[in-house]
Amino acid sequence: MTVLDVRGLDAHYGHLQALFGIDLTLDDGETLAVIGANGAGKTTLLRAVMGQVPADGGILLGGTSLAGLRPHERVRAGVTMVPEGRKLFPSLSVAETLQVGAAPGAWDLDAVYELFPNIPLLRGRPAGALSGGEQQAVAIGRGLMANPRVLLLDEVSLGLAPVVVGRLYEALATIGKAGLTMIVVEQDVGQALSLAGRVHCLRAGRTVLTAAAGDVTAADVTSAYFGGGV
Amino acid sequence: MTWVNAIVQGILLGGVYALFACGLSLVFGVLRIVNLAHGDLTVLAAFLAVVVTGAFGVPPVVALVVVVPVLAALGYVLQRTLLQRSLAAGELAPLLVTFGLSIVIQNALLQVFSADTRTLPTGAFGTASLAIGGDLAVGWLALITLLVAVAVLAGLQFVLARTALGRSMRATSDDPETAQLMGLDDRRVHAAATAIALGTVALAGIFYGMRGTFTPTLGPQLLIFAFEAVIIGGLGSLWGTLLGGLVLGMAQTLGAQIQPSYGVLAGHLVFLLVLAVRPQGLLRTASRR
DSSP, rough: OEEEEEEEEEEEEETTEEEEEEEEETTTTOOEEEETTSSSHHHHHHHHHHHHEEEEEEETTTEEEOOTTTHHHHHHHHHEEETTTTOOTTTSBBBHHHHHHOOSSSHHHHHHHSTTTSSSSGTTTTTGGGGHHHHHHHHHHHHHHTSEEEEEEEEETTTHHHHHHHHHHHHHHHHTTTEEEEEEESSOOOHHHHHEEEEEETTEEEEEEEEEEEGGOOHHHHHHHOOOOO | OHHHHHHHHHHHHHHHHHHHHHHHHHHHHHHHHOOTHHHHHHHHHHHHHHHHHHHHHOOOHHHHHHHHHHHHHHHHHHHIIIIIIHHHHOOOHHHHHHHHHHHHHHHHHHHOOOOBBBOOOGGGGOOEEEEEEOOEEEEHHHHHHHHHHHHHHHHHHHHHSHHHHHHHHHHHHHHHHHHHTTTTTHHHHHHHHHHHHHHHHHHHHHHHHHOBBBBBTTTHHHHHHHHHHHHHHHOOOOHHHHHHHHHHHHHHHHHHOOOOGHHHHHHHHHHHHHHHTTTOOTTTOTOOO
């Protein structure tokens, strides 16, 4: 069953068009990797789904259009984003950060603490005082606590050591196995292919490749996003 | 003994300033707006109390039951209409809008109530005092004002630190855009903060009106005192606001002890001194954000 259906999505920053007619669908429980170079429009795509940049075209969540809804209303409709750069709240402790957008559902504090076993030890600390990897875990936990139907993750691996990224991707695999539908925006093609069922490759705001992850190699994807074609 | 008395009276006066200042502090902390109409809204609350006490023949304290909810509702509406729009138009717009609001309120009050000096009737209670040893005495009204200020600040601190609403306010203050991604409606959070702030403004206006006299054009003067209390204590720190109010109050009474006309000046000088030596305020560490 299709959970998220994006049709002919255009997005603009002022006069600059950032996305050109993007189509993508996401089935229930599926993980889609959106891959592309800097400036390809990956983040813009997520922000357009969340209503943070103006966009034309259709965005349907569970068959219902998100058009005209403000970001917090889209969260209530069932889509949440883990933004690039974590964007934790400096005035909130780790526990408060996890609770700030909490909605009833399978992902509660216990479930998040089980997923990231070192987070409970840090729950009283200001979220900004953690290491990068810990901050990213808290940011993912904060998104999960909203119990969305679709979770958008923007550049989870950015600025983190490979061993930390590996651990975060193990957690994302666990989340995927638990049945959550995800879009993962990533520059690390290898990690993305290991996690996702399908890849959607963007270049200069246009779709250049969409395929099942098993049907393409990292080299195919890289060549597509640098403009080589497949 | 007169110096000790000056300090005691300064602390009591500081209670009023702290009560003025906490609404200004809250609105700045959550919305990042310096509300230039803050003093005029305080005066508006005092005049509303004049109307309520006049119409129903009740003491000013009872008028609180009407004036606090009315001001809180006014705050909610003000935020949802004027202020939220101005926030979207850049940093200068809210300053201009609240400055305009200040002028509108002053002139409306002048139109309705004339320029006469008013006070809120307190009867014998207004002059009753409590002897605290030696030849020192503190006025009951002043003491209660201070206690109310402490209670209001403690209450606000509790709401901000311990409740879901406070958590939403802090998150929205830190990063409104990301707060929306967590499902928080920044407009409602802002409106709730403004409503609470104007509720405290109503309290401040009525207690000030009982302790002294006021005119429709007093607002800017009150704004300066509130502003000084907030800055002395440290922007964004509620306990700092209480401390700032007390320091300002003591500076004024000690200054007046030296020479009666030096009171307000001494307060301003302490404010300038804090700005020069410790611009982040007494209770705030410079590196916090």
